[in-house]
Amino acid sequence: MSLSATIKSIQDIMRKDVGVDGDAQRIGQLGWMVFYKIFSDQDAELELNDDNYDSPLPLDLRWDEWADSERLGKNAPTGEDLLKLVDGQLFPTLKELAVEDLDGIALERAKLLRSVFEDAYNYMKSGTLLRQVVDKINESIDFNQSQTRHVFGDIYEQILKNLQSAGNAGEFYTPRAVTQFAVDMVNPQLGEKVLDPACGTGGFLTCAYEHLKKQANSPEQLERVKQSILGVEKKQLPHLLCVTNMMVHGIEVPTTVRHDNTLRKPLRDYGREDQVDIVVTNPPFGGMEEDGIERGFPTEFQTRETADLFLVLVMELLKDGGRAAIVLPDGTLFGEGIKTRIKQKLLRDCNLHTIVRLPNGVFSPYTSIRTNVLFFTKGTPTTEVWYYEHPYPPGAKSYNKTKPMRIEEFDAEKAWWEKREETEYAWKVPVETIVANGYNLDIKNPNAPGNIHEDPVELLKQYQEAVIKAENDRQALKNSLVATLERGES
């Protein structure tokens, strides 16, 4: 069974349970269970490979000890017993997990486990149904199988898709193609710190990690890479999913992913030590922050639009010479008022060298809003902005579930990146034009086919030839029909 089918059937089981109410709770339930399963799998692996590793998990509470019904057979707890185990032992123990005797990696992992279970909750009230869910998870999610790792993103896709309220707070799953492209272009190097201040389920972070992993030549370097991937997520559930995601990608202790709101800390309190080399992010847009958040920002930048606040924040969080790729809606590009001041600052403090304009439907089905990836480097003012209008693949009119955006589509941009010239899709705008236009960055493609008018006299000649050809072809068809049918008649 495919992963998405598994998720679907798990949700169907949960629907029968009286305790689980609504999608959010279903996902919350699934979230901690998958996390715990993967955590346990990883623990087993660590114990096997590292003699010094001392698992923080009490032996009898390990996933395999109560969940693996294949091994336990009839002894696998179900019904009341299972519920007692989970509600009476598992949760209380893990919430209060003793960490005093631990050190090193085990200590970090114990802390992580504790913090996850402090926030999590077992909604299910039927032990029998819980057993069914556990069995489903066992059937299809095996951390030690590389294929599962490979398709783990699918789980999020499915989970987020089922989260009906997705988008209410402006959070969307960023398509893998976009995260991958952004990371490839920003091209993080060993030793650089990468931050996603609104990391969601960790799409950008895992891409950045995979990117850096390829460069690491020794276990020590890889260890440092793991420490240099930083993320912050405001909401508990995406944070849990992000942590799980990072673990799946091989970061055993994703303590660098914090559960916090980056915007809450007043801008002036961010100091040199918070600055990073690279920011890659897709901030929530259209979302609203709680009252007062914007007061952490200087008066001229105070707005309720989270995407704009994040843009200001990203400029602050970059080191001199730091690079960023940020996904923003069209609204930010053409907006006026506070948006103008933010763009003014962006062009003055940073070199906004490239804007890749994405077509509609990249974020479907969450939103059909048009988006852009802005690439900039802090420290030097902008002199010119290159635009690249990303076309749909040949034949496609939009993206959808079965035809999502694919990373290969960006090959054209990648080839163009180093050797830039104006094409049908790419054009260059000097900063003076933008300033004269009131900092409107929403500039249409002047080279789009149809915008260039050829000489009418030349066209007329071609047209007249085409008319004659069409007439001849029509006549040929007619003649052939006549020949055929009149013979048929005789």
Next chain:
Amino acid sequence: MDFKTFLENFDAIAEAPGGIPKLRSLILDLAMRGKLVPQNPEDDPAFELIEKVRFTKKHLINDKKIPKPKNLDSIKDSDLPYEIPQEWLWVRLGEITKLLEYGTSEKASEVRDDVPVFRMNNIQNGKLLFDNFKYVSQSIKDLPKLYLQNGDLLFNRTNSYELVGKTGLFRGESNCYTFASYLIRISLFSEYISSEFVNLVINSSYFQQTQIRPEIVQQCGQANFNGTKLQNTLIPLPPLAEQKRIVEKVDELMGLCDRYEAAKKTRDNLRQKLRGSAIASLMNAETDEELDVAWAFVRNNWHNLSQYPEDVNSLRQSALKLAFQGRLTQQFTETPSASELLKAIQEEQEEPVTKKNSRKKNTLDPLNCPGIFDVPQAWKWTYLDFVCEQIGDIDHKMPTAVTQGVPFLSAKDLKDDGTLDFSDPKYISEEDYERLSRKIKPRKGDIIYSRIGAKLGKARLVEVNTTFLISYSCCLIRPKYQFINVKYLRYFLDSKLALEQAISSTQSIGVPDLGLGAIKQYKIPYPPLGEQKRIVAKVDELMQLCDQLEASLRQSQQRAESLAASAINHLTI
């Protein structure tokens, strides 16, 4: 329609929208009636073919090569859709097939694997497309049974209603491909039955209309046609030699259709480009000579530039734009000049302003309004507000509609032909009229301008002496008649020049609307009065030309469409 009329109107039919698909379906239907190629009495008749098929089939069943088929319904005379030539025979599809099988329900993936799977998207226009494959492994339980064999047909049994029944012929290497479960494989006795011919039959519109559509079951948005029903569909079967002749003929004619369709497409694209470029060179002309050349070009190619009624709109807009650039009229020295007129307005205005209803001083200076583009020296730019007596709307509260009373027009009553439509308005009571009309009272000579909804930006002159009111989807614009020609003003408001100003000043998404404030600040090119009049005359003339062109295009298009439809449905040969 008889054949002669059809031939006489062939060009119109072929050029009508959707004409080529209609011709294709006509060709297929003629083929299925035995009208496309002559019958040859020397051919072995179809009933002999069926005898041979039955004999072979029995052997295969006895040898357990194929399962014993289900019984087919007997054929009653009343089932037969139409008459066929003597040598032909009506048969149930099940009779001439070895097997009808559903495809594999194995989950296919995009990852390249051993066996490509044909899915419903691969069936297009009777052919199978060899791209966008998904794959399954060689080891699935359905294989090797469900390998496609050269000459198999694939029938789409589940899809959206319109698409159920589409069928494609597999011509390719046997034992390499398989197919998905919502397709049915039809394997024929290819020694006696031409796969190409049966493919034509199933894709013909008679077959789809009489054999498939009525039996489709719709459930949960999916339409279905099962294998048992497919077995019982009726196929007109000619002798084998004739099957092959028909296929050959249809291929030849379809090939000609393809060529013509491609040529037509090239031509239409070029015409679009030609129009765009002709209009662009008209708009971008910088000197009078350039303008003359560009205008002569448009004028001489009037009919080449528009073939469809919609094409005329861009001609209209470009004529208007030229008019407002002063390029349709000659400039003379006039008294009073445009700036004298504007000063006169200002002097006149100063008196009422001193009265108690004096408004806040407008920050915009109507005597020094910046222009959007260059206009002749004798002209000025000014703000709409300045040359109008009143720009206003009613209270934004919807009054209750009554069956009789005062007509209450809204944006929908602004007709495309440039008039106001009083034939089907809403009505409001006298009391509501009294209450609501305190701010504005439309009367003859006013302009009604729509400012909300999809039809915004249209201006219509009130030409009748009726008491009526307009909803707030429109506003009333009453010019200062002695200073501006009302028809000139109407043309301005109706042009893109006005609308574009409004749109650039709004930031709203979704249903657009124009605020009164924005309308009042429209910048309008302001020629002297005599020239305004000349412009109106010139534009009237051009608009009439456009109207005629559009009407005649529309008429011929409609005629062609109905001709095409009737040719296909009632052609008697």
